[in-house]
Structures are given as structure tokens and as C-alpha cells.
Amino acid sequence: MTDLLTPTFITAFIIACLSGAVPLMLASIGETVGEQSGVLNLGIEGVMLMGAYFGYVVALGTHSTWLGMLGGLVAGAATSLVLLVLNVWLGLNQIVLGIAITAAGGGITTVLYDQIYAKTSPRIPTDNWKIPGLSDIPVVGGSVFSQPAMFWVSLLITVIVAWFLVKTNWGLSIRAAGQKPSSLDAAGGSVMRTRSQAVLLGGILSGLGGAYLSVLATSSFTPFMTNGLGYIAIVVTMLSRGKILRVVIVSLLYGLTIAVGTVLQLTSLDVPTDLITMLPYIVVMIVLLIFGRDVNNSPVLGAPYTRGAR
Amino acid sequence: MTSTDTATESPDGVTTEITPLKEESEFVTTRTSSPRRRALDIVVRSVVPIVLALIVAALILLALGKNPLQFYGAVIENGLVGQNWQNSLVMMTPLLLLAIGLIVVFRGQLWNLGYDGQFLLGGVVVAGLAPQLIKATSPGIAYLVLTVAAIAVAAAWTFIPAWLKAFFGTNEIITTIVMSTIGVGLTNILIEYVFQNPAVRTPQTRAIDPGDMLPYIPGTQVPIGFIVALLVAIVFQFVLSRTSFGLRLDVFGSSAKTARHVGINSRTMTIVLFLISGGLIGLAASMDIFGQWGYMRTNWNPSYGNAIMPFVFLARLSPVGSIPFIAFYSVFATGGTIAAQESGVSVDFLQIVVALILVFMTVTEYVGTKRDLGQSYLPDELKDAIRKPLNAFTGRMAK
Numbered sequence: 001m002t003d004l005l006t007p008t009f010i011t012a013f014i015i016a017c018l019s020g021a022v023p024l025m026l027a028s029i030g031e032t033v034g035e036q037s038g039v040l041n042l043g044i045e046g047v048m049l050m051g052a053y054f055g056y057v058v059a060l061g062t063h064s065t066w067l068g069m070l071g072g073l074v075a076g077a078a079t080s081l082v083l084l085v086l087n088v089w090l091g092l093n094q095i096v097l098g099i100a101i102t103a104a105g106g107g108i109t110t111v112l113y114d115q116i117y118a119k120t121s122p123r124i125p126t127d128n129w130k131i132p133g134l135s136d137i138p139v140v141g142g143s144v145f146s147q148p149a150m151f152w153v154s155l156l157i158t159v160i161v162a163w164f165l166v167k168t169n170w171g172l173s174i175r176a177a178g179q180k181p182s183s184l185d186a187a188g189g190s191v192m193r194t195r196s197q198a199v200l201l202g203g204i205l206s207g208l209g210g211a212y213l214s215v216l217a218t219s220s221f222t223p224f225m226t227n228g229l230g231y232i233a234i235v236v237t238m239l240s241r242g243k244i245l246r247v248v249i250v251s252l253l254y255g256l257t258i259a260v261g262t263v264l265q266l267t268s269l270d271v272p273t274d275l276i277t278m279l280p281y282i283v284v285m286i287v288l289l290i291f292g293r294d295v296n297n298s299p300v301l302g303a304p305y306t307r308g309a310r
Numbered sequence: 311m312t313s314t315d316t317a318t319e320s321p322d323g324v325t326t327e328i329t330p331l332k333e334e335s336e337f338v339t340t341r342t343s344s345p346r347r348r349a350l351d352i353v354v355r356s357v358v359p360i361v362l363a364l365i366v367a368a369l370i371l372l373a374l375g376k377n378p379l380q381f382y383g384a385v386i387e388n389g390l391v392g393q394n395w396q397n398s399l400v401m402m403t404p405l406l407l408l409a410i411g412l413i414v415v416f417r418g419q420l421w422n423l424g425y426d427g428q429f430l431l432g433g434v435v436v437a438g439l440a441p442q443l444i445k446a447t448s449p450g451i452a453y454l455v456l457t458v459a460a461i462a463v464a465a466a467w468t469f470i471p472a473w474l475k476a477f478f479g480t481n482e483i484i485t486t487i488v489m490s491t492i493g494v495g496l497t498n499i500l501i502e503y504v505f506q507n508p509a510v511r512t513p514q515t516r517a518i519d520p521g522d523m524l525p526y527i528p529g530t531q532v533p534i535g536f537i538v539a540l541l542v543a544i545v546f547q548f549v550l551s552r553t554s555f556g557l558r559l560d561v562f563g564s565s566a567k568t569a570r571h572v573g574i575n576s577r578t579m580t581i582v583l584f585l586i587s588g589g590l591i592g593l594a595a596s597m598d599i600f601g602q603w604g605y606m607r608t609n610w611n612p613s614y615g616n617a618i619m620p621f622v623f624l625a626r627l628s629p630v631g632s633i634p635f636i637a638f639y640s641v642f643a644t645g646g647t648i649a650a651q652e653s654g655v656s657v658d659f660l661q662i663v664v665a666l667i668l669v670f671m672t673v674t675e676y677v678g679t680k681r682d683l684g685q686s687y688l689p690d691e692l693k694d695a696i697r698k699p700l701n702a703f704t705g706r707m708a709k
Contacts (some may be wrong), residue, residue, distance in 0.1 A: 092672040100668035107661030112655035192691045231487050278495035281488050
């Protein structure tokens with residue numbers, strides 16, 4: 001094992017860890033904003049796939065990873081419009097709609113990919129930003145300070161969302177809409193508008209997360225590439241209980257399990273690959289069993305708000 | 311945890327965080343017209359979403375440069391015509407059993423979304439043990455023993471989510487999905503490391519001898535599992551609508567608080583419902599392996615549960631009522647898989663159709679409920695949001 005602990009290896013390990021963590025982090029923050037406002041977006045898997053696919057398409061077409069990320073953002077926002085109109089505006093069942101969005105996201109992206117790219121499966125050239133000076137530091141330089149520039153933007157987004165959620169009136173409205181929508185309504189706020197904004201922001205961030213996965217982390221698209229990441233995002237959200245810092249920490253832990261999984265595959269140990277894919281889920285289940293028992297989501301989470309209804 | 315959390319949480323830990331599909335009850339109480347009209351209305355509401363979804367799907371096919379009429383023709387051709395209806399019935403067997411498994415928990419307003427893991431774990435028990443057990447004993451004993459085993463394994467896989475939900479109110483949607491993913495992975499590991507067929511290099515179990523599969527219904531090529539599924543549907547229809555258990559389940563489903571007042575133990579109820587649901591899914595797996603496949607390989611996941619989701623709701627959570635819907639989907643999926651391959655569309659196109667049906671279903675239900683109640687189709691707040699800028703605009707115009 002000692003020959004594994006070379007600087008090259010540690011660099012690769014950190015890269016695997018970060019590129020596993022960031023898509024999940026973005027999606028989980030999006031889901032957190034949605035759940036804080038009382039909307040449980042179960043279709044996040046579908047939203048991420050749409051973001052991943054359309055980000056990939058745009059990045060291929062324009063040869064720009066930035067425009068690719070923008071494409072993922074727009075696709076995520078557009079997909080979340082389904083939930084916005086049908087659930088937030090008309091009050092239709094979130095779980096049924098979530099399942100529909102997941103199915104549609106998987107179906108649409110796979111059908112389109114099969115139709116257009118399956119034969120060639122083109123890749124996107126990597127576009128990493130080596131921070132001058134810092135990227136020369138051994139180990140950390142080649143990993144942390146040679147990430148795609150979007151990595152730093154993601155961190156910035158995280159800080160901004162965390163600040164807005166806690167420190168602004170907008171954040172207060174979001175949390176009021178998720179805890180007791182009638183009080184927000186009575187105070188003159190609009191539950192519908194607040195939740196609409198939250199769902200849209202959630203869609204944007206999930207779309208970005210999906211696009212990060214395809215455009216930057218893997219440089220390619222494969223059907224159903226999110227492979228349950230959307231569900232993990234829901235779990236992360238549940239465990240973090242609205243605290244963005246916890247979202248970041250849990251996402252990094254997830255990235256760590258991904259990296260450990262990759263390492264285990266590299267070693268000559270005969271570890272089943274399925275055990276590695278199961279690892280994060282098993283961790284989640286253990287965490288839920290030990291710490292998550294008293295997880296109490298907001299009582300109105302998942303319930304559409306109707307003014308005057310009891 | 312804030313104080314508002316605890317205030318709305320019922321003492322037994324069951325939080326009511328999920329919206330009930332309350333359209334149904336409103337529908338029953340507010341409708342005053344004749345029973346025939348009501349029945350017609352139900353049929354219309356159930357068929358309209360499917361028709362709309364098929365129309366939109368046709369438009370998507372057109373956009374992909376395929377001929378939708380040819381596609382749907384191929385669906386009917388391969389799903390119904392000639393002897394092909396028998397294939398559809400074979401496919402219908404696990405789908406119907408799974409549907410009943412979902413109906414039971416959904417009626418209790420609990421969400422078991424871990425069907426994939428439960429199904430595959432039940433299936434791998436059968437596929438992994440059947441070939442040798444049949445050799446050691448007889449097919450009849452193997453059917454019986456392994457079906458019971460599959461039911462037990464699949465039911466057991468629901469226990470942790472059920473227990474967390476019953477005692478701590480942990481959201482069962484999330485826990486069942488997580489357990490499902492673990493179950494899928496565990497199935498692959500079991501196939502590769504425990505039940506691997508030594509004669510082949512691909513990771514798969516030994517196959518059951520074609521002669522030892524479930525016998526056919528006389529005169530057809532459909533295994534008797536189909537009859538089992540129909541019987542289970544009828545039995546559960548009776549249990550859910552004519553017995554005290556069914557009544558208690560419905561009370562529990564409409565209001566956990568009321569249920570507690572009338573002496574229903576919601577913890578026991580939650581766990582029992584999950585175990586029944588998992589058990590039926592295990593039965594579905596057993597019938598599917600014994601009747602149709604005979605073996606399992608890794609990464610095989612038919613995802614039956616996602617596919618039938620719209621139809622259990624369209625059938626208004628009635629086991630017998632779901633039969634025509636599941637039959638429709640079986641024909642559509644059997645024919646559609648071949649039609650997709652013929653026309654060069656990804657088979658996942660079927661998923662888009664399912665999603666479309668789900669969306670149109672909720673919209674149709676919404677419109678119908680609003681019409682029955684004589685309410686406006688738009689909620690007040692949305693109307694305000696539209697009216698205010700509009701008034702401001704027209705007011706400015708008047709000046």
C-alpha cells in the first residue's frame with residue numbers, strides 16, 4: 001500500500017474527491033433551497049440529467065465549457081418549470097410529479113443521446129484553470145488549484161446562497177414559506193412567489209450540478225450518468241437540515257467515498273464494484289439509523305399551500 | 311429543531327408531511343349526479359390522460375423523424391395481434407402483482423418507492439436457488455419454498471424504512487429509495503459471488519431447465535403465474551373494500567390522527583403495510599423468474615415499478631380496477647419495445663410516455679375536481695398575480 005501514497009496518487013485522489021463532490025453539492029444546495037421553502041423536488045434526478053445532457057450538447061457545439069454550464073443552467077430551470085407551474089401554482093401532487101420528471105429526464109436525454117451521439121460519443125476537451133503560483137505547490141497545486149474555474153464559481157454560489165438564506169429578508173420568506181406558509185401570507189408575503197423563486201433556483205443549481213458532472217467532471221455524457229445522485233442530493237438535504245455548511249461537508253464526504261471507491265478498484269484487492277457504488281448509500285443509511293432518527297422535516301414539506309385551507 | 315416542528319407532529323411520531331391525494335374524497339362527496347354519469351366521468355378521467363400522452367408522444371416521434379402511425383401500428387402488431395397477446399399477458403403477471411403491492415401502501419398514504427431493490431432481491435433468491443433445489447427435490451416444492459422465500463426477503467427489505475417511519479417519522483420516500491439502491495447492488499454481488507453459473511463467464515445465475523418452469527395455463531403459452539396475479543387482485547379487492555382491515559387501512563390513510571382516536575396502532579399499521587407491499591413485490595419477482603426468465607444476470611433491472619406508477623393512480627388505487635390499465639401498459643410495453651427497436655428509437659422512449667401520462671393524469675384530475683366543486687381553475691393567488699399587473703396596465707391605458 002505504501003507505494004500508493006505518492007504525490008501523483010494523492011493528487012489524483014483529491015481530484016476524484018472534488019469532482020465527485022461538486023455536482024452533488026450544487027444539486028443539494030438547490031434541493032435545500034426548495035425544501036426550505038416547502039417544496040420536495042423528487043424529480044431532481046431528472047433535472048440533473050437534463051442539465052447534464054444539454055450542458056454537454058451546448059459545450060460540444062460552442063467549444064466553450066462556460067456556455068455549456070449556461071446550457072445546463074437553462075435546461076435545469078426549464079425542467080423545474082414543470083414543478084413550478086403544476087405544483088407551486090396549481091397545487092398538484094409533488095411526489096407523482098417528481099417521479100414524472102425523473103422518468104422524463106431519463107427518457108428524453110437517453111432518446112436524444114441515442115439518436116445523435118451514441119455512435120460517436122464525442123468528448124469535451126478539459127478546461128482547467130491553473131491558478132498562477134498556487135498551482136505550483138506540490139500535491140495541492142495539481143489538484144485543488146488546478147480545478148476548472150467553475151469549481152471556484154460553485155464555491156462562490158455556495159457562499160452567496162448560504163448568506164442569502166440566513167441573512168436576508170428573502171431567506172426569511174423562503175424559510176417562512178417552508179415552516180408556516182400561512183404566516184408568510186398573513187405578513188403580506190406571497191407564498192406562491194417565494195416558492196416559485198425557490199423552485200427555479202433549485203432547478204438552476206441542479207441543472208448546473210448535472211452540467212458540472214458531464215461537461216467538467218467526466219467530459220462526456222452517458223445515459224443515466226447521474227446514477228442516483230439526485231436521490232443522494234435529497235438525502236444530503238435531509239441530513240443537513242437547511243444548513244449549507246453541512247451540505248458542503250456531507251458532499252465532500254460523499255466525494256471521499258467516491259475517491260476511496262476508485263482507489264479500491266485500482267488496488268489488486270478483489271472488491272466488487274457494486275460494493276463501491278453501494279458504499280455512499282450504506283453510509284447514508286447508517287447515518288440515518290444513528291443520527292437521523294429524529295430528522296423532522298418541516299410539517300408542510302410536500303404540501304401545496306392553499307390560502308384558508310386547514 | 312424548532313418548536314413548530316414538534317407542535318404539528320403527532321405523539322406517535324408519524325408526521326403528516328405528504329399531501330394526500332384528497333381529490334378522491336372530495337370527488338365522492340360533492341358529486342350529486344347519477345351513478346351512471348359518475349361512472350362515465352371516472353372512465354373519461356382515466357382515459358383522457360392516456361390519450362393525451364399518446365398524442366404528445368406521437369408529436370415527439372414526428373420531431374425525431376419517425377412515423378408515429380407506423381410506430382403505434384407496430385405496437386399493436388407486436389403486443390396484441392396473432393399470438394403476441396400471450397407475451398403481453400406474461401409481462402402483465404409481475405406488473406399486476408407489483409401494482410397491488412404499491413396500492414396497499416399508497417392507500418395508507420405511505421410511499422414505498424424501493425420496489426426495484428425489493429423485486430431484484432426476491433428474484434435473485436429464486437433464480438439463485440431454484441435450479442439446484444429443483445434437482446434436489448421437485449419443481450412443485452421449489453415453487454412453493456422459493457416463492458415464500460422471495461416474499462420473505464422482499465418484505466424484510468422494507469423493514470428498516472418501515473421501522474424508521476413508524477417510530478421516528480423518518481421520511482420513507484427517501485429511505486426506501488436508498489434501501490432500493492443498496493438492494494440492487496447486493497443483488498449484483500449475490501449473482502457474481504454466490505450464485506454464479508460456473509459454466510459461463512458472464513456474471514449470471516444458473517438457469518432453470520425450460521421443462522421445470524411454471525406450467526402454462528392449458529391451451530396457452532402463459533404461465534399460471536398470471537392466474538395467481540388475478541386471484542391476488544381479487545383477494546385484495548375484497549380485503550381492501552369488504553373487511554375491517556380494509557376499513558382500518560382507509561381510516562389510517564385518510565388521517566393518522568383519526569386512526570389513533572379509533573384505536574388503530576399506526577406503528578403496527580405502518581410496518582404491516584410495508585411488509586405486505588414488499589411481500590407482494592417478492593411474489594411478483596418469484597412469478598416473473600419462474601414464469602418468464604428462468605435465470606438472472608447482473609445489472610438486469612426491468613424497473614417495473616416506475617412503469618406502472620401512473621396506472622395505479624389512474625385505477626384510483628383499486629386492485630381489480632388496475633387490471634385493464636396494467637393490461638394496456640403490458641401491451642404497450644411488449645409491443646413498444648419491439649416497435650422502438652424496429653424504428654431505431656431508444657427503448658427509454660417508453661419512459662417519456664409514462665411521464666407524460668403521469669403529468670396529464672394530475673392535470674386531468676385537477677381540472678375535474680375544480681369543475682366538480684364549481685371552483686375556478688386558477689388558485690386565488692395566481693389570479694391576483696395576473697390581475698394586478700393587468701389592472702395596472704388597463705388602468706394606465708384608460709388614463
